Amino acid sequence: MQHIPPLWLSPETHLARTAPDHPILYFSPRVLHEVAGRFQRGFPGLVTYAVKANPHPAVLSNLVAAGVTAFDVASPAEMEAVRGASAEAVMHYNNPVRSEAEIAAGIRHGVASWSVDELSELDKLDAVPRSCEIAVRFALPVAGAAYDFGSKFGAGADEAVELLKAVAARGWRPSLCFHPGTQCEDEAAWVEYIHVARKIVDAAGVSIARLNVGGGFAANRDGVAPDLERVFGAIGAAAQEAFGADGPQLICEPGRAMVSESFTLAARIKGLRQNGGVVFLNDGIYGGLVDIRDMGLPGRVEVVAPDGSRRTGPRRPRVVFGPTCDSLDRLPDGLPLPDDCVTGDYVLFPGLGAYSSAMSTQFNGYGLSDVATVIELTGQPPA
Numbered sequence: 271m272q273h274i275p276p277l278w279l280s281p282e283t284h285l286a287r288t289a290p291d292h293p294i295l296y297f298s299p300r301v302l303h304e305v306a307g308r309f310q311r312g313f314p315g316l317v318t319y320a321v322k323a324n325p326h327p328a329v330l331s332n333l334v335a336a337g338v339t340a341f342d343v344a345s346p347a348e349m350e351a352v353r354g355a356s357a358e359a360v361m362h363y364n365n366p367v368r369s370e371a372e373i374a375a376g377i378r379h380g381v382a383s384w385s386v387d388e389l390s391e392l393d394k395l396d397a398v399p400r401s402c403e404i405a406v407r408f409a410l411p412v413a414g415a416a417y418d419f420g421s422k423f424g425a426g427a428d429e430a431v432e433l434l435k436a437v438a439a440r441g442w443r444p445s446l447c448f449h450p451g452t453q454c455e456d457e458a459a460w461v462e463y464i465h466v467a468r469k470i471v472d473a474a475g476v477s478i479a480r481l482n483v484g485g486g487f488a489a490n491r492d493g494v495a496p497d498l499e500r501v502f503g504a505i506g507a508a509a510q511e512a513f514g515a516d517g518p519q520l521i522c523e524p525g526r527a528m529v530s531e532s533f534t535l536a537a538r539i540k541g542l543r544q545n546g547g548v549v550f551l552n553d554g555i556y557g558g559l560v561d562i563r564d565m566g567l568p569g570r571v572e573v574v575a576p577d578g579s580r581r582t583g584p585r586r587p588r589v590v591f592g593p594t595c596d597s598l599d600r601l602p603d604g605l606p607l608p609d610d611c612v613t614g615d616y617v618l619f620p621g622l623g624a625y626s627s628a629m630s631t632q633f634n635g636y637g638l639s640d641v642a643t644v645i646e647l648t649g650q651p652p653a
């Protein structure tokens with residue numbers, strides 16, 4: 271029998287009724303459907319989802335319900351998670367370094383598209399059916415993202431030319447892919463990649479049916495909603511300019527931007543020290559707040575009392591520690607919290623759907639695993 275989780279009105283309602291003493295992610299399927307629709311209407315090509323950002327079964331099944339038919343997977347465990355949500359979903363295995371066992375799992379799961387960034391990795395794929403696509407991942411020194419993905423994966427343009435030739439010569443469907451880096455706020459990064467893709471295709475003398483422009487789409491930071499449509503428009507225009515009307519089908523694989531806004535994290539204040547200047551939360555950088563260490567705060571932090579009402583006092587900066595015994599477990603920039611917050615209150619962090627529970631550890635017996643489904647992510651205090 272299908273398990274249907276209880277549906278709460280809002281985080282405030284749930285907090286007031288259940289007084290949880292562990293961190294919780296609140297999930298709004300409505301918001302996820304809205305964002306998925308925005309990608310599907312606006313992106314000029316196939317929209318897939320990067321499972322790594324949040325592999326929760328409710329995320330995957332809601333994306334399938336929203337019409338997402340293909341998923342970027344990085345491991346056999348992510349393949350299993352996708353299969354749990356859909357028997358038909360198409361999988362793109364875009365982690366370019368794989369063990370023999372992982373390759374066998376990909377073949378077993380019917381992966382349709384693989385990526386490579388070195389000949390040594392292409393050599394490992396001999397057993398992959400020739401009906402599959404193999405996308406050569408290339409990397410350029412472009413700016414715009416929160417940090418550089420090219421330092422780990424991606425062939426240089428010249429190497430990509432040789433790899434693309436090798437893919438075609440060995441009988442697979444040749445393709446190209448790139449990733450401009452996560453939280454990329456400048457569409458010029460995609461534009462540059464797309465023009466270099468055209469040069470690689472020309473130099474290799476190999477035509478490609480598809481071009482995967484990666485993830486990297488920015489999520490809301492500091493309350494500023496990203497203009498995804500502007501980025502979609504720039505990508506479409508660049509592809510048209512570089513390849514003309516008969517160019518390759520575009521694919522995108524957003525993780526962060528797809529799922530961030532559909533979750534709010536609630537962490538409880540365990541203790542206040544030094545006249546309230548130092549706050550201890552029951553979640554931190556070893557848990558659901560890990561991404562804040564690299565990305566900074568998503569902004570819009572609110573504090574809710576145990577009865578669900580908002581703390582509205584003037585804000586002052588606090589040092590914020592997580593619950594573990596490690597002194598590194600501290601939010602790098604602290605938080606401005608209302609003057610009237612007390613121990614037992616909850617701090618709500620909106621926009622924490624991506625790289626939160628997916629990266630949470632169980633260090634010191636803490637960590638983030640609980641998800642509650644809500645209709646709205648910002649609610650009024652319960653009556």
Ligand SMILES: Cc1ncc(COP(=O)(O)O)c(C=O)c1O
Pocket residue numbers: 320322323342364365449451452453484485486487523524525526527624
């Ligand atoms: C191959 C690939 N695709 C997509 C993504 C998702 O990126 P983002 O969450 O920035 O959209 C990643 C992130 O690591 C990735 O490695």
